[in-house]
Amino acid sequence: MSGMARSDDVSSAAGLAAAEEFPPELRRALPARDPAALARFFDLYFDRVYGYVRRLTGDEHLAEDLTQDVFLQVQRALPSYDPERDPRPWVFTIATNKLRDHWRARATQEGRAEESLDRDDLVERLPALGGSPGAELSEAELSERVRRAVDLLPEGLRVTVLLRVYENLSFEEIGRILQRNEVAARKRYSRALEALREVLGPAWRTHTEGAEGAP
Amino acid sequence: MSREGEEDPALEELLRRGPHPAPDPLRREAARAAFLSGASRAAPGPRMGAPVPSDLELYLASQPVAPPARAEFRGELRKAFVLSAPKAALPAAPPRSRLMRFGVPLLAAAAIVAVTVLFPEPERWRVRSAAPVRFAGAEYAPGDAQELAVDLEGSGTFETLEAPALFDLGGKMELELRPGSELVFPLLPELDGVGTVWFELARGEAYLKTADGYPGNPVRIKTPQAEVALHGTTLGVLVSPGGTCVCVAEGQVTVESGQLVDGHMDVAAGGSCFVFDDPARGGDWCAFPTDAADENYAHVHDLLAFQVAAAPAR
Numbered sequence: 001m002s003g004m005a006r007s008d009d010v011s012s013a014a015g016l017a018a019a020e021e022f023p024p025e026l027r028r029a030l031p032a033r034d035p036a037a038l039a040r041f042f043d044l045y046f047d048r049v050y051g052y053v054r055r056l057t058g059d060e061h062l063a064e065d066l067t068q069d070v071f072l073q074v075q076r077a078l079p080s081y082d083p084e085r086d087p088r089p090w091v092f093t094i095a096t097n098k099l100r101d102h103w104r105a106r107a108t109q110e111g112r113a114e115e116s117l118d119r120d121d122l123v124e125r126l127p128a129l130g131g132s133p134g135a136e137l138s139e140a141e142l143s144e145r146v147r148r149a150v151d152l153l154p155e156g157l158r159v160t161v162l163l164r165v166y167e168n169l170s171f172e173e174i175g176r177i178l179q180r181n182e183v184a185a186r187k188r189y190s191r192a193l194e195a196l197r198e199v200l201g202p203a204w205r206t207h208t209e210g211a212e213g214a215p
Numbered sequence: 216m217s218r219e220g221e222e223d224p225a226l227e228e229l230l231r232r233g234p235h236p237a238p239d240p241l242r243r244e245a246a247r248a249a250f251l252s253g254a255s256r257a258a259p260g261p262r263m264g265a266p267v268p269s270d271l272e273l274y275l276a277s278q279p280v281a282p283p284a285r286a287e288f289r290g291e292l293r294k295a296f297v298l299s300a301p302k303a304a305l306p307a308a309p310p311r312s313r314l315m316r317f318g319v320p321l322l323a324a325a326a327i328v329a330v331t332v333l334f335p336e337p338e339r340w341r342v343r344s345a346a347p348v349r350f351a352g353a354e355y356a357p358g359d360a361q362e363l364a365v366d367l368e369g370s371g372t373f374e375t376l377e378a379p380a381l382f383d384l385g386g387k388m389e390l391e392l393r394p395g396s397e398l399v400f401p402l403l404p405e406l407d408g409v410g411t412v413w414f415e416l417a418r419g420e421a422y423l424k425t426a427d428g429y430p431g432n433p434v435r436i437k438t439p440q441a442e443v444a445l446h447g448t449t450l451g452v453l454v455s456p457g458g459t460c461v462c463v464a465e466g467q468v469t470v471e472s473g474q475l476v477d478g479h480m481d482v483a484a485g486g487s488c489f490v491f492d493d494p495a496r497g498g499d500w501c502a503f504p505t506d507a508a509d510e511n512y513a514h515v516h517d518l519l520a521f522q523v524a525a526a527p528a529r
Contacts (some may be wrong), residue, residue, distance in 0.1 A: 096473035
């Protein structure tokens with residue numbers, strides 16, 4: 001099967017590649033809300049924040065509302081932003097806090113326990129997506145299946161996967177965002193991958209075997 | 216062009232001189248973890264160059280995180296984000312002839328402004344009380360406000376004795392601690408909208424209000440029975456031997472406790488949540504009492520007085 005991204009084409013992929021950094025010289029202009037620095041900041045982070053929020057909410061309008069809140073919060077907090085700090089973990093902390101508030105409010109409205117972002121006993125039995133061993137999927141089918149598998153993960157695991165795979169944040173940074181330590185973040189990530197493999201089941205095994213067998 | 220098996224010393228030399236490619240961070244991480252855990256000695260582990268990070272991680276990374284945002288939304292938000300920023304007022308250059316006359320004062324003023332902007336003084340609590348208070352075991356008289364403000368920058372337990380204490384965080388947050396109360400004061404995080412501001416009310420009564428300029432850091436108050444999360448609000452918390460009572464004058468709070476059904480309760484303005492110390496009684500909700508004979512009346516009355524006296528809520 002050919003759709004597999006190999007290690008040598010990661011740089012062109014959506015994630016894993018080192019994320020572009022906000023230029024240090026512009027960081028110093030952020031607290032004063034310099035328009036040029038703000039424009040660069042927005043251009044660098046908007047798509048990533050929106051993608052993160054959209055993926056975690058699964059709803060376009062809600063993602064727009066929350067993304068707007070995130071950038072509003074950034075605007076308000078900029079005067080106290082420390083230019084020595086990389087803004088990336090800072091922005092994603094704000095985004096994650098917004099999501100946490102949203103999930104908390106939604107859980108209350110629906111009269112059920114809060115979402116699992118703050119829980120450590122995360123992996124419950126997830127439904128397998130089926131597929132029989134040996135049955136090869138087209139690239140589009142596999143892509144869709146992987147997307148669904150990620151969406152089935154509890155929020156805490158999904159956040160960890162997105163921050164790690166797409167933002168390439170360190171486990172220490174992810175831990176700080178989730179108000180956990182580095183070891184806990186690392187464990188979460190490992191559990192997330194394990195859960196994904198389990199959910200994908202035979203489809204993924206067939207895919208990887210096919211990729212290994214490919215010339 | 217060299218054929219297979221043939222040597223090409225020039226190419227080899229060129230390759231040797233070339234820079235090493237930077238290792239992929241995930242691959243490096245996995246290799247480091249394997250090295251530290253000794254996994255490579257216990258069993259033949261993945262070679263550097265083999266697909267570590269795993270195929271699954273690489274596959275995930277090759278997929279788009281989500282569909283792109285609507286161009287219209289992006290454009291509008293960008294405009295609002297970039298253009299709503301106040302333009303920095305640039306000082307007009309002084310006329311050459313007056314340079315010497317005004318240069319020195321202007322430079323001094325500019326230096327003061329620069330120091331103020333670049334190195335703003337950290338937010339500090341100001342405290343007022345008509346009677347002595349105790350902080351971290353030491354007693355402070357009403358005239359020791361400045362010394363107390365400095366000491367409050369470290370965390371510690373604050374106790375009011377005969378009179379209430381009023382705290383003000385640069386107009387961003389106000390707090391009133393009623394007489395006979397004990398509050399663990401937080402080590403204040405950077406007020407950048409991110410770090411959580413924690414209080415712990417061990418006994419007594421506290422009212423809290425966030426104001427217009429509050430940057431939005433989450434605020435949480437712990438009591439022996441519950442944990443209260445604020446969402447931009449004015450509230451009062453009372454801890455008595457019977458339990459914790461949370462009264463909300465403005466906005467909304469979430470009270471979290473194992474005593475409550477589902478582990479939490481959202482309380483909107485005009486409502487009170489009780490979390491009883493007795494696990495058998497659990498928790499309860501009621502609207503603000505209007506009857507002065509109600510045991511909760513005084514608490515709510517004082518909270519509303521605090522709300523009126525404090526700055527407008529955000």
